[in-house]
Amino acid sequence: MTHTSTASTASGASTATAERAPRARLVSVDVARAIAVFAMFAAHIGPPAKPEGAGHLLVAFDGRAPAIFTLIAGLSLTLSRGGTRPRPQPAGALRSTLVRCVVLAALGLALTELRSGIAVILTFFALYFLAAEPLARLGTRALTAVAAASVVLGPVLSYVLGPYFGYRVTGRGRYPGFEAVTSWSGFTDALDTLLLSGAYPWLTYFPYVVVGMALGRLVDLRRTGAARRLIGWGALTTLAGHGLSALALGPGGGREALLRAIAGSHAYAVNAPDPVQAVLARQAGAIPSTSWAWLLVDGPYSQTPFETVANIGASLLLLGLAVAACRSGAVETLLRPLAVVGTMGLSVYAVHVIARAELHPHHGWPALGAFCGVSLVACAVWAFVFRGTPLRRGPLEWALHAMMPKAKAS
Numbered sequence: 001m002t003h004t005s006t007a008s009t010a011s012g013a014s015t016a017t018a019e020r021a022p023r024a025r026l027v028s029v030d031v032a033r034a035i036a037v038f039a040m041f042a043a044h045i046g047p048p049a050k051p052e053g054a055g056h057l058l059v060a061f062d063g064r065a066p067a068i069f070t071l072i073a074g075l076s077l078t079l080s081r082g083g084t085r086p087r088p089q090p091a092g093a094l095r096s097t098l099v100r101c102v103v104l105a106a107l108g109l110a111l112t113e114l115r116s117g118i119a120v121i122l123t124f125f126a127l128y129f130l131a132a133e134p135l136a137r138l139g140t141r142a143l144t145a146v147a148a149a150s151v152v153l154g155p156v157l158s159y160v161l162g163p164y165f166g167y168r169v170t171g172r173g174r175y176p177g178f179e180a181v182t183s184w185s186g187f188t189d190a191l192d193t194l195l196l197s198g199a200y201p202w203l204t205y206f207p208y209v210v211v212g213m214a215l216g217r218l219v220d221l222r223r224t225g226a227a228r229r230l231i232g233w234g235a236l237t238t239l240a241g242h243g244l245s246a247l248a249l250g251p252g253g254g255r256e257a258l259l260r261a262i263a264g265s266h267a268y269a270v271n272a273p274d275p276v277q278a279v280l281a282r283q284a285g286a287i288p289s290t291s292w293a294w295l296l297v298d299g300p301y302s303q304t305p306f307e308t309v310a311n312i313g314a315s316l317l318l319l320g321l322a323v324a325a326c327r328s329g330a331v332e333t334l335l336r337p338l339a340v341v342g343t344m345g346l347s348v349y350a351v352h353v354i355a356r357a358e359l360h361p362h363h364g365w366p367a368l369g370a371f372c373g374v375s376l377v378a379c380a381v382w383a384f385v386f387r388g389t390p391l392r393r394g395p396l397e398w399a400l401h402a403m404m405p406k407a408k409a410s
Contacts (some may be wrong), residue, residue: 026079026221028322030342031335033072035318037345038372039065043353044118045361054365060314061302063285066121066200067208067311068318069345073125075319077132084220085304091138097133098406101126103400110348116357119175119199122349127194127202128209135210138206140217147214148209150303151312155287155295158203158214161196162289171267172197173284199284203304211312218267221323230320234313245298248306254296255294261291339378344394348375 039061042049049058081087108122136145162168174193179186195202219226249255255276262275265288273280277299279288285301287294298306326332341348352371361367379394386392393401 023312027332027339028326030113030339032319033345034338034342036065036068037348041371042368044356045363045371047364064311064314066314070205070208071212071315074209075216078213078216083216092405097129099404109178111353112175114357116353118353118356121200123176124194124200128206131206132209143217144214147210150210151308154203154207154304155305159295160290167197167356168289170282172286173199175199197235207308227320227324230316234316234320238310238313241306241313242298245296245306248296254293257291257293265290337376337380340383341375346380347394347396350396
């Protein structure tokens with residue numbers, strides 16, 4: 001998605017209108033997106049995340065890659081519509097959104113059918129973009145309020161609704177395939193998966209999109225001081241998410257409540273080295289609905305308010321560091337190859353799913369290094385070969401753009 005901002009220019013004393021001109025892509029956002037994509041590589045083909053040596057980096061990103069990727073998607077959506085100075089949408093904008101959602105959903109279902117072992121996020125993204133369309137029309141204060149509320153309400157609703165759909169103890173972490181469009185039962189099951197029980201359900205992952213949208217309204221990433229604000233907010237938010245969870249689970253007695261719930265409802269995990277993590281592993285991280293204390297954890301993929309807050313903080317930190325780095329012309333030049341990967345995030349993501357399905361790489365540093373290295377080189381070559389043409393944006397990005405109905409100015 002193209003990142004643009006607008007600048008008002010006087011058209012002359014005889015007119016009160018101002019023209020808003022699109023500006024160049026934000027390299028910092030593309031860099032942050034590329035890092036999120038590589039973090040997904042680490043989760044899918046990298047070594048186990050262990051706090052030793054280079055493994056500390058994997059621990060830092062464990063569970064955060066989808067959250068960062070999703071938050072940046074929301075930020076990009078706002079930037080494409082004017083950023084801190086939102087502009088009126090042209091006629092046909094809703095139709096373009098619907099086309100984008102259909103294409104992303106179809107691509108996601110197709111990649112899922114490859115049985116790569118990766119929980120493909122693209123079908124979920126289709127729902128996110130569809131739900132984001134009405135929110136994009138809100139004022140900045142209202143959008144920010146919705147973002148803040150969703151961080152808490154989404155996980156709480158997931159917990160409350162779980163028992164009514166058969167997920168009190170287990171059953172979450174799924175992702176839809178082609179059965180979603182081949183039968184009515186498959187369609188209703190896919191809705192359940194997309195909204196509540198999937199690997200990246202709308203209830204607990206859409207808040208990242210809304211936070212990203214609000215961020216794009218609140219912070220002009222081109223202005224001096226934006227990096228400091230993002231880094232400061234990010235550090236405080238990350239500390240709040242993890243710190244408050246530690247207090248609630250420790251002095252607050254939350255862990256004891258969890259152990260009681262495990263003894264009563266999750267007998268298989270009682271004798272595990274870490275009973276809490278053993279339960280979460282059964283649901284791809286999503287919490288069960290056997291004790292309100294589950295909402296206090298902050299582990300990777302737990303989809304709780306505390307984990308969401310901490311992941312938002314990590315996203316802001318990464319984005320702030322990228323903005324700070326790109327303020328130096330020399331550093332920005334060095335980061336250009338990484339930014340190119342970010343401009344082709346959709347294509348790179350799809351190719352890595354296909355490669356995982358066809359090549360069956362062994363998890364480890366060699367495979368991770370190969371995937372990252374090939375992505376950097378392939379994207380650089382593609383951008384060079386197709387420079388000056390619409391294809392420079394990436395094969396899938398170009399195809400998606402080509403399918404969009406041409407919007408007319410309103």
